[in-house]
Amino acid sequence: MSDIYSEIILNHWKSPRNRGKIDDADVVIKDSNPLCGDEITMYMKFDDDKIKQVSFEGKGCAISQASASMLTEFVKGKSIDEIIKMNSNKVQKMLGVKLSATRLKCALLPLKSLKLGIYSYLGKKLAG
Amino acid sequence: MKKYRKDFPILKRKINGKRLVYLDSAATSQKPIQVINAIANFYKTFNANIHRSIHTLGEEATKAYEEAREAVASFINAEHKEEVIFVRNTTEALNIAAFGLRNIVKGKLLLTEMEHHSNLLPWQQLAKLKHLELDFISFDKDGYLDEPEEKLKGASVLAITQASNVLGTINPIKKITEKAKEYGTIVVVDGAQSVPHMPVDVQKLGIDMLAFSAHKMLGPTGIGVLYAKKELLEKMEPVMFGSEMIKEVSFTEATWNELPYKFEYGTPHIAGAVGFKAAIDYLQEVGMRNVRKHDERITTYALKRLKNIVSIIGPKKAEDRSGLIAFTMGDIHPHDIATILNEEGIAIRSGHHCAMPLHRKLGIQASARASFYLYTIKEDVDALVEGLKKVREVFER
Numbered sequence: 001m002s003d004i005y006s007e008i009i010l011n012h013w014k015s016p017r018n019r020g021k022i023d024d025a026d027v028v029i030k031d032s033n034p035l036c037g038d039e040i041t042m043y044m045k046f047d048d049d050k051i052k053q054v055s056f057e058g059k060g061c062a063i064s065q066a067s068a069s070m071l072t073e074f075v076k077g078k079s080i081d082e083i084i085k086m087n088s089n090k091v092q093k094m095l096g097v098k099l100s101a102t103r104l105k106c107a108l109l110p111l112k113s114l115k116l117g118i119y120s121y122l123g124k125k126l127a128g
Numbered sequence: 129m130k131k132y133r134k135d136f137p138i139l140k141r142k143i144n145g146k147r148l149v150y151l152d153s154a155a156t157s158q159k160p161i162q163v164i165n166a167i168a169n170f171y172k173t174f175n176a177n178i179h180r181s182i183h184t185l186g187e188e189a190t191k192a193y194e195e196a197r198e199a200v201a202s203f204i205n206a207e208h209k210e211e212v213i214f215v216r217n218t219t220e221a222l223n224i225a226a227f228g229l230r231n232i233v234k235g236k237l238l239l240t241e242m243e244h245h246s247n248l249l250p251w252q253q254l255a256k257l258k259h260l261e262l263d264f265i266s267f268d269k270d271g272y273l274d275e276p277e278e279k280l281k282g283a284s285v286l287a288i289t290q291a292s293n294v295l296g297t298i299n300p301i302k303k304i305t306e307k308a309k310e311y312g313t314i315v316v317v318d319g320a321q322s323v324p325h326m327p328v329d330v331q332k333l334g335i336d337m338l339a340f341s342a343h344k345m346l347g348p349t350g351i352g353v354l355y356a357k358k359e360l361l362e363k364m365e366p367v368m369f370g371s372e373m374i375k376e377v378s379f380t381e382a383t384w385n386e387l388p389y390k391f392e393y394g395t396p397h398i399a400g401a402v403g404f405k406a407a408i409d410y411l412q413e414v415g416m417r418n419v420r421k422h423d424e425r426i427t428t429y430a431l432k433r434l435k436n437i438v439s440i441i442g443p444k445k446a447e448d449r450s451g452l453i454a455f456t457m458g459d460i461h462p463h464d465i466a467t468i469l470n471e472e473g474i475a476i477r478s479g480h481h482c483a484m485p486l487h488r489k490l491g492i493q494a495s496a497r498a499s500f501y502l503y504t505i506k507e508d509v510d511a512l513v514e515g516l517k518k519v520r521e522v523f524e525r
């Protein structure tokens with residue numbers, strides 16, 4: 001019926017995984033996409049160089065919400081290095097759809113926030 | 129106004145194998161072949177810079193550019209053609225309006241809560257620079273502007289849109305300028321959504337300054353207009369400096385050219401002016417009253433058909449609206465609506481439409497918007513309705 005709105009994307013949109021706050025998060029990052037006003041807040045807890053726990057809150061289109069849901073599922077327990085190496089191809093593969101340039105921005109917002117969170121954590125760690 | 133569709137080559141395009149249903153004219157309108165040809169003809173036969181070269185091409189280009197100015201002046205019924213300043217777009221016009229008034233404004237700058245960012249940010253910045261107060265006229269739950277009366281007190285400027293690009297509301301500009309005069313308030317009107325869609329007579333409406341873009345009225349991108357009364361332009365300061373806008377220059381000083389050139393800097397969009405004139409000729413041929421009537425007819429039809437499937441933003445009556453309808457669909461994000469409609473060949477706008485504070489006031493993040501023009505047909509609205517049913521199916525399966 002629709003190429004983009006696959007079963008799996010709609011499933012994550014309807015029942016997002018890892019939605020909510022983490023009260024004792026190491027890093028909280030808020031970001032938005034000025035094009036559509038999508039907003040996301042990422043809560044992250046680290047265990048040395050690994051992501052121990054991650055969750056998100058926010059409002060947005062099905063693509064950005066499904067991407068956040070899938071991404072938070074995927075990165076849990078992964079190393080910081082691994083996540084920093086993730087790119088747009090990886091996100092599209094994860095979503096299983098091909099997106100136009102404008103819609104890709106929606107899909108990439110969660111990854112962008114996640115990376116910002118990691119850099120903020122690393123910065124804090126360096127600063128002691 | 130089906131008969132005009134043949135003049136718009138783009139309407140023959142297929143998108144994803146479907147007939148293009150273009151419902152995004154409020155963002156930019158499509159262009160008739162007459163405009164496209166006029167621009168091509170300029171480059172093919174009399175391309176030259178203006179006001180500088182003595183040769184034949186230079187003379188012809190200068191003449192065409194000034195004829196475009198006359199066409200605009202007559203289109204909005206300006207008293208003098210020097211009151212028409214060519215700029216890039218509405219946004220630039222409003223910036224020049226705001227900063228051109230920098231030595232005149234005092235007290236308070238009055239805006240409305242339904243302004244596009246282009247008619248908000250220049251005044252925000254000016255208020256910061258000059259330490260002025262900003263005040264806003266709000267609107268009610270149906271999208272009608274509150275009475276401005278008491279807020280006008282102490283306002284040196286009122287910046288107001290004639291037609292909202294989100295609510296669709298057409299504001300009663302004549303009534304407002306009459307009130308504003310009692311308070312000596314300069315009224316700056318954002319005409320981006322009104323000038324393309326209805327007859328606008330600056331003298332009859334008592335407008336001090338008016339901004340609009342050619343690209344939303346069948347013309348090319350990259351050219352727009354700042355209209356302002358001559359007395360006002362004479363008092364205002366230029367905002368951009370360099371060639372064209374000067375009279376005499378020494379190493380340390382300069383004096384300004386006469387109107388309108390004081391506000392036009394560098395080589396302008398000459399081809400754009402030529403195309404703009406062709407667009408105005410086209411609109412006058414159709415008749416602005418007919419354009420407005422058609423908008424109203426299509427909007428009436430669309431309001432009726434959409435009423436039960438989406439939540440419509442703004443006034444319920446088509447006669448109070450310009451030819452656009454913004455809406456939401458429960459939980460379904462406008463971006464997702466637009467993506468699915470695009471699969472059906474339907475082009476709409478989704479997002480905050482450069483009106484973030486307005487959306488926040490409405491308690492929503494974004495909206496979807498279908499907008500119409502003289503080439504829009506009932507079948508386009510029918511396609512939209514069918515498309516929206518598909519959106520429902522996708523998200524409710």
Ligand SMILES: Cc1ncc(COP(=O)(O)O)c(C=O)c1O
Binds near residue numbers: 154217220320352482
């Ligand atoms: C009400 C209103 N004002 C200003 C603008 C800005 O126009 P432009 O992008 O041509 O500067 C628009 C269109 O986007 C508009 O709808």
